[in-house]
């Protein structure tokens with residue numbers, strides 16, 4: 001009769017053999033770029049800090065244009081130059097644009113509806129089509145630019161009136177602008193929805209980027225455990241429910257005003273009026289609002305803070321920017337800049353690009369998933385590999401920009417000024 005010890009030994013041996021054979025087969029078939037040395041099973045989960053920006057810059061300096069990081073069962077290839085980003089994520093976008101499986105972040109915390117985490121599915125295509133149809137047209141520009149100009153005036157006013165509170169003015173501006181576009185309403189500094197977004201966005205960021213925060217996203221097999229054993233689930237479900245509750249409140253208020261004919265032209269009106277053709281569920285509709293409101297709130301808020309930081313650290317460019325504005329508008333403080341004059345103000349556009357370059361909002365980009373095996377520069381990647389542009393490493397590389405750590409709008413006074421892929 002075989003003892004327990006022998007059975008255990010045979011099982012363990014079987015597992016080790018299986019691991020070795022799978023490895024050998026994998027290595028015969030695929031070739032990954034430099035793999036950052038890590039621990040067995042957990043890979044680099046304990047090495048990659050949060051926020052990861054400067055650690056990833058160091059890895060790029062050590063391992064070159066392209067390297068691989070393993071975080072549990074998750075394998076991410078980091079692209080560290082604009083050359084490789086363009087070659088793969090731009091030119092081969094058709095196969096490099098899906099999103100990774102994230103059982104916690106996407107399925108539980110977002111109900112599968114947050115667009116920036118959705119795979120390359122029909123649901124994603126439908127959401128994206130609606131967003132583009134409503135937001136990316138000439139009529140949309142005519143409708144929404146006045147919101148932007150109004151909020152910009154209010155921002156300048158608030159900063160002049162109360163310079164100590166410049167960060168609150170920036171918060172209100174960003175949120176109010178996107179709320180105007182989506183629901184046709186403006187935000188006040190202590191706006192309930194704004195405070196809610198500011199509270200949960202860092203949590204989303206941490207779960208997305210900190211390898212130690214979300215076990216199920218790093219070891220996706222854990223998602224197969226029976227629900228009562230998924231210790232992270234309760235937190236994720238609460239997060240989702242709170243989210244739905246807060247945005248539902250906003251949407252219900254909007255619907256009341258809409259029925260009374262009191263709302264301004266906005267995205268929500270366009271969406272409601274086309275929703276019969278779209279056949280979207282209530283939750284899908286709600287999430288196109290929330291995806292856009294959160295995508296537009298924190299990104300622009302942080303960019304405004306970065307402009308302030310850049311002005312404090314490198315004041316010389318502010319004088320050049322002022323001179324550029326005076327050349328178009330004279331020195332009358334009542335004649336304020338307009339988006340329509342953007343082409344006449346290349347220096348101001350260069351300042352904006354430089355803000356996005358100097359300290360990219362998303363330090364490690366946002367991972368995409370390859371949907372079929374692919375080959376590039378002698379490497380062979382399996383389907384399912386995650387890829388991201390190493391934002392900090394690219395924008396802070398001397399090979400890409402001279403004096404990369406310094407804020408210099410001149411970085412963009414060249415052909416890169418009008419390239420959407422340059423700067424972030």
Ligand code: HEM
Nearest residue numbers: 115116117128291292295296299300303356361362366424
């Ligand atoms: C400074 C401002 C902004 C920055 C730096 C920024 C940055 C980004 C980045 C890095 C991504 C991921 C792209 C990718 O994975 O390929 C993204 C996605 C997205 N952004 Fe923005 N964004 C900004 C403002 C906005 C605004 C104002 C809106 C809404 C009107 C918006 C809506 C979206 C949406 C809907 C997606 C998801 C697209 C998809 O996955 O299909 N963003 N943004």
